[in-house]
Amino acid sequence: MSDCDLPHLEYLNDNELMEMDTFIHRIDSTEVIYQPRRKRAKMIGKYLMGDLLGEGSYGKVKEMLDSETLCRRAVKILKKKKLRRIPNGEANVKKEIQLLRRLQHKNVIQLVDVLYNEEKQKMYMVMEYCVCGMQEMLDSVPEKRFPVFQAHGYFCQLIDGLEYLHSQGIVHKDIKPGNLLLTTDGSLKISDLGVAEALHPFAEDDTCRTSQGSPAFQPPEIANGLDTFSGFKVDIWSAGVTLYNITTSLYPFEGDNIYKLFENIGKGDYTVPEECGPLLSDLLRGMLEYDPAKRFSIQNIRQHNWVRKKHPPSERPVPIPACAESRDQWRSMTVVPYLEDLHGYTEDDDDELYDGEDEIIYTQDFTVPGQVVEEYQDQGNADHSPAVAKPVCVNGTEGGSLNSKSKAERRSSSSSNPSRKGVSTASKIRKLSTCKQQ
């Protein structure tokens, strides 16, 4: 309900606000209609907000639509209040933005835009859209791993992206499946540079002092608490753990708690499952080499025969799973209901609104003076079925199976009709009246 506060006011100018006062009149409680929460259009700058994609420690990630280019985007919403509670929170975010701004590579997530809302103390990082995270894909199958050819494809892209980052003097420090995202065409994007470190332009080497990455992916030198270490080799190790994980579903080091885990990593004893075969085992051992100086470099990895080999697609690849919420196998835009709200297509109550298990909120319906509302006839009717086919299609054809479809078509016919304007103001007013109630 909190997303139903101020922003809607933006749609109305002062004049309309004034007019509206005359429109809103008291309604008896019997006239109040139950309505599930409707998805209300919310614009941040030129971007229309869609559904939640995920939630991180810093805040939510939502889908967005660029209303000008119609390009799908993702937005990381950061709240200052939350950031303050996280150690280095604000500093990390600032750093991430600085870093991302100057990066451009097909395997590194692209920062598209940054917007601030001073009043709400919110920041919006607009990024290119990715359909799925690698961890989510792994979790979606019982084997919890990829077929070799698929893992190979992702690993090569990871190395490409990593090589670019390192060439730009950036140590990622948190490489893991959870931070590798996939676009609709299957490109891998290294994301979350929240704990990354940009080496000083004149730094002699890649010496780092701090690491805040995920424990299971940390190398021995960090587990052992060394003061300084090679940053690039940290990323190589983490990429090695990632490769180990996505090909075997296992982790090379485990532990009941972080102390036990670090103890095991610090000892450096691990085994590579036999099923990996000699080539992959050799690569993993090279990347999970205890001594950072002897550990593979990116060049070593590139020249490795497992990387150079062509792996035939022997098994079925793990597909990007259907969206957990909507069960949509294509992971289509989630902004559509918000678009419908934006353009006043949701005015007539829709049947599908009623069978959702959404929480029910109070909505006050209202009448515009001079307008006869047919709903009155339905009053008291429990299953309140609104006038679905009020304006009959002019050429008398049936609009198809989907209710919303026929409505859209009906609506479209009036798209250049001046009367449309009145309709949309009414919908704006309705929005506001709902908001006021809460």
Next chain:
Amino acid sequence: MSFLRWVTEKLSVESLRDLELFGEQAQGLSHRKPHEESQESLTSLPRRDTMGSYLPDSSSYELLTVIGKGLDDLMTVNLARYKPTGEHVAIRRIDLESCTNDMVTYLQGELHVSKLFHHPSILPYKSIFIAENELWVITPFMAYGSARDLICTHFSDGMSELTIAYILLGMLKALEYIHHMGYVHRSVKASHVLISSDGQVCMSGLRSIFSLIRNGQRAKMVHDFPQYSVKVLPWLSPEVLQQNLQGYDFRSDIYSLGITACELANGHVPFKDMPATQMLLEKLNGTVPCLLDTTTIPPEELSLKPSRSAADSGICEGPRAGGPRHSNGDPSSSSGGHPYNRTFSPQFHSFVELCLQRDPENRPSATTLIGHPFFKQIKRRPSEALPELLQPVSPITCFESSGPQDSVSGLASLESGLSHLDVEDWDF
């Protein structure tokens, strides 16, 4: 930072050179005497067409009027005279200094493709070179301008069905070739169809073309969302706009062709007067645009005065699959001059319906569409028929008849001819 950008930009330009797209002009010799053969030029290959080869040397061209702009105003299109022969050509000049890296890569793709393509229905690039800081692309001058120009200047309520048939057939031939080569055009629209003085229909707008070939194999589906395509959005298919895992293929061009058919017939593109987001919603919800005539507009509306009516949006009331239509042969009695009080053939309607199906799988390929009964009405060659059909429009090169050396009056009439063009919309 800026150094880095400079380097990468330089690299992109160098790699443009690697494509051998540029003549010696790029190397800095600015005032070479034009001579017959220029080995570095693209056009030095034995020409298969009548235009001959063009020197990659800016001094060989006399820039005349500006006839268009595009690419966020980075591009200027000039009419020019090619001095060695006196022929008229169109020159697109793009200021590379103001282009971002992305943009340069983008342009590179276009030039690459233009080199690969050779088809009578695709606008050929006669010469490509760098002059000063500008990228110059020499193309034949298409004297009727684009189909969109013709709509803007003379056929504001749409063209005749036969004219449209000629134009669409030309487009389909180009698309058949492009799809055969493994590409999706991705900006099929009336402003990307040019018509030459002799009625040749050529497709241009290769800038957002996209290859279906991935790692040496033809991908079933691609997912790239076209960049710099805000102006093309109304023509794009639902599946391109949807940007989901389903992806799209060459059949998205067929949808755009259907939209273009409506554009040519109705005089405006469907969805034109709504925000992009609403257009998106309409397409995703399955709204199907249609040809506006007596079969799609109720007689009550046609008897009204032509005004901003519902019909203006170019969207009919739902898919008419099987549904009862208003009878064809009974136009409303008050033929008071409503522009859409006309009846297109059932073949034309069915053609458009085929193209605009929501499910791309159901749309026929370009090759199949070329055999559609809609094109049965084509009896003559376009070079014979089109100029006649386009009357009273005359190609802007008619000034040439006013005398070979009479350049002053020739130019004057040319300029007045050009002033008819909607300069804004001449985006190639």
